[in-house]
Amino acid sequence: PLPLPRSFLLKSLEQVRKIQAGNSVLLEQLCATYKLCHPEELVLLGHSLGIPQASLSRCSSQAQQLTKCLSQLHGGLFLYQGLLQALAGISPELAPTLDALQLDVANFATTIWQQMESLGVAPTVQPTQGAMPTFTSAFQRRAGGVLATSHLQRFLETAHCALKHLVQP
Amino acid sequence: ESCGHIRLSVPIVRLGDPVMASCTISPNCSKLDQEPQILWRLEDGPNQPGDRQQRLPDGTQESIITLPRVNLTKTFVFCLVPWGNSFQVLDQAELQAGYPPASPSNLSCLMYLTTNRLVCQWEPGPETHLPTNFTLKSFRSRADCQYQEDSILDCVPEDRQNTCSIARKHLFLYQNMVIWVQAENALGISESPKLCLEPMDVVKLEPPELQALDGSRDLVPRQPGCLWLSWKPWEPGRFMQQECELRYQPQLRGANWTLVSHLPSSEDQFKLCGLHRAPVYSLQIRCIRSPLPGLWSSWSPALQLRPT
């Protein structure tokens, strides 16, 4: 398989942990500030708002095709970066956490993209952001925030396993 | 299309007052079964049904609930429907409660000659639990504040400060102005009583510096039981004619102050006699703008002296 440099894998693992830390702080703040503590109660709203979820099917350890896994990882990060941007203006208290998280996700997406470029497996054209959900009320933006961050948490757990697997095959 | 929508009879209510909320579910909310039971939740309390639920002519389901007494300053109100063996939140509204602002009180202002600013402070009154904006308002006036001339720029205090300072360029130092504080929040507006003042009449005057004349250099005749003093007015206030008073007291338990009034604001050689020789005396001076109206300065730091 493709030779992934150890420093890339270690940096990626560190970035996953950094984003997970920021993400759980945001989840805690959404719960504490708005009493929105149960993402499972917002599934219906999520469908009507069209909150997307990113898949990492190609990164599960059995069927690991590295190039497709990297591409899915980048695509997912790129999606969540856009989603977190759409949540901007959620509230002044949460803005610092949200901004830092969005920058960390963007930086991690760049790390992956640059590695794909170094391996010569990066698509020639950078992906463009798809349509993002629009929020017509403060509640929808907060609920969207809870859903996006809980989806991102699951996405990161899968990514962490995949990268862990790559570091110690 | 969002399925549920909460409407509050009023988003901000007086603490203890009732409030009514309605949650409507549009008929074209595809994922729900036809007439779902609409439930309510306050903060992280239990899910409870509304007072009554009805089907509106257009097929909309509406549940109404009345909260008899709102006793939290901030309450999240959720509208939910059963969903499998759990619930789905359709909408959330934020109910705020507090009090209209009481009239701000004890408004007082001082003019600072060093910063050239008129600084006013006040007491905001009891906590309203709501975002309340305080504004120091003023206008220039003539003939002891009966008529309003041009108003002066509103002074908005820094965050949560109960003080505001008006810059020199907005002030007419020797003309009356009417000044008051306005407090406003979602439940009402209130005003402090109005002050009528001339900035130069409320100057924060600093006392002169009291100095002992050096008796040794026989500049001054040595007389038993006497002290020689000098003082000069505080530099920034020098242009103001002032009158001063001196107080002195032997450092003995239970001793009283003796007061010497109507002294000039500048004195090169002032003889104070009739003092007992033994004890050390504490002396202080303070001044007031005079004959024009003004405020007493604080007492100067005490000078400790032993009479000759």
Added chain:
Amino acid sequence: ESCGHIRLSVPIVRLGDPVMASCTISPNCSKLDQEPQILWRLEDGPNQPGDRQQRLPDGTQESIITLPRVNLTKTFVFCLVPWGNSFQVLDQAELQAGYPPASPSNLSCLMYLTTNRLVCQWEPGPETHLPTNFTLKSFRSRADCQYQEDSILDCVPEDRQNTCSIARKHLFLYQNMVIWVQAENALGISESPKLCLEPMDVVKLEPPELQALDGSRDLVPRQPGCLWLSWKPWEPGRFMQQECELRYQPQLRGANWTLVSHLPSSEDQFKLCGLHRAPVYSLQIRCIRSPLPGLWSSWSPALQLRPT
């Protein structure tokens, strides 16, 4: 119409360099007699004639003076003419002198996880006596800083500070960047050597908090000459894989530190044995990002413990 006008060959000059000045008096300067003797004065020095004075074709009188060595950082140059039994100043020019900036040195940067800012500091070099602007410049780069990608916003330090901090939104934490300081004044520009760094490789890491395990709650077997410790990584840096080292020393004159290396960054129960029972021991811990590159944290505050 202004009678006299001074021109300097250069308004800002290197200390010790010469400068030439000319003062011209226009013919239609009515109040003066025809060919007045033009005089010069530096600061509050004597009035002195120029090196030479001549009448230009258009009737203008011009006096030229050369100052061989400017040795004041600021010199006022006056052009005067005799006037009755005194003199009249016709024009004044300000001559500044100093040095071009030396290259700023000792540039170093630290990434602060709490404020999410990259803070750099440098030494400005000797005093230039002239207004000198320092700017922290940087651009993103790949493959150990060989190529320049998009440049990052210039960071302009607060007044006269030799430090500047770049906000998180301008940083790519896991990508190389080239960073240097530029100094500029009227006499020249200079640059510090360039640094090539990745912000996350220069994180200012704080040490863990070292705690003694409470031996009494027989949570840990009591063994003579042993100590039980626990530590947790500094919260903001928890996501970084770290390696730590512990040092301990009996509080005896001349005692040396003993070092225990390659410890994990989190430890619930760490047994340290082989200690003498009598004295109190000082223990400290520090960590470094590992295996990825990083900087050692400072040593934690010392823990004083007496072995069981």
